[in-house]
Amino acid sequence: MRIVLAEDHFLLRDGLIRLLKAYGHEVAAAVDNGEDLLAALTADPRPDVAVVDVRLPPGFSDEGLRAAVEARRRVPGLPVLLLSQYVEPLYARELLAGGGGGVGYMLKDRVTDGTQFMDTVRRVAEGGTAMDPQVVSQLLVRRDRDERIGALTPREREVLEWLAQGRSNAGIAEGLFVTEKAVAKHIGNIFTKLGLLQGDSDNRRVLAVLAYLDR
The missing domain is CATH 1.10.10.10 (Winged helix-like DNA-binding domain superfamily/Winged helix DNA-binding domain)
Known part of the structure; x- marks a missing residue:
């Protein structure tokens, strides 16, 4: 798979790059801000899936999410797996509102197994859904x-x-x-x-x- 990665923390970004490559995948781009993410997601050839940190520079609020939502508007069905440190149901709902295609939302501190994580990435790339149970619970409670x-x-x-x-x-x-x-x-x-x-x-x-x- 060709994967675009967006993560501002250098050590985590480097670790994810190594993990993705170890499983035989191509990291088409590894960026640390929303502007570069949008450019990478809409450039040809299109990636098979994007792994995106919700909070990116410069504001560390929702730059990653907004870039992903805009990319899916331009490229309908673009698979996106969000990574976040927190349970933020609003982000999941906004991304889902963008139409079909694979969507996932994982909490960083609950990703403890490389094989399981890669299975999640693959599921989203194939058009599936992978929502962390805590995110789902928040959606249901609301x-x-x-x-x-x-x-x-x-x-x-x-x-x-x-x-x-x-x-x-x-x-x-x-x-x-x-x-x-x-x-x-x-x-x-x-x-x-x-x-x-x-x-x-x-x-x-x-x-x-x-x-x-x-x-």
């Missing part, structure tokens, strides 16, 4: 007052969180110690209560749920 979300049972909310993490039916069944048939039933109930049509894949279902949470 929507608790919505009567349709409130209509979900505790088990259905659990399944929704696992869906948002990009898990397959089999993965959810294993994690919750239930059958796949039970998971399929819960998913059907969730989409019925949310008024959403089920997509052809887990990734599209996850994006639909998160897009609903964004509204």
Whole structure:
């Protein structure tokens, strides 16, 4: 994969470059600010995925996010994996509002395994979704007052969180110690209560749920 990396901290940026290359991927650009990030994401040839720190110079607020959102506006479906030190649900919602394509949001201090991290990067590059459970929980908490979300049972909310993490039916069944048939039933109930049509894949279902949470 051709990967664009945006990280202002030198040691972390250098470590990520080494990790990505160790797994056989090409780092097309490694930048430390939003302006250079936007240029790298919209230049030809397009990267397969962007790994982006939310807070970049000069303001260290949301420069990385805004560059990613603008890049996805210019290049619809551009896969973006956000990295942040904090749980900031607003950023996830803004990125999801940009349309289809792979989207991820990982917390830096919860990335503890290189193989798992690279699996996440690959999932996003392939059009999937990878949301940290803490980010998902924040999204759900913010929507608790919505009567349709409130209509979900505790088990259905659990399944929704696992869906948002990009898990397959089999993965959810294993994690919750239930059958796949039970998971399929819960998913059907969730989409019925949310008024959403089920997509052809887990990734599209996850994006639909998160897009609903964004509204």
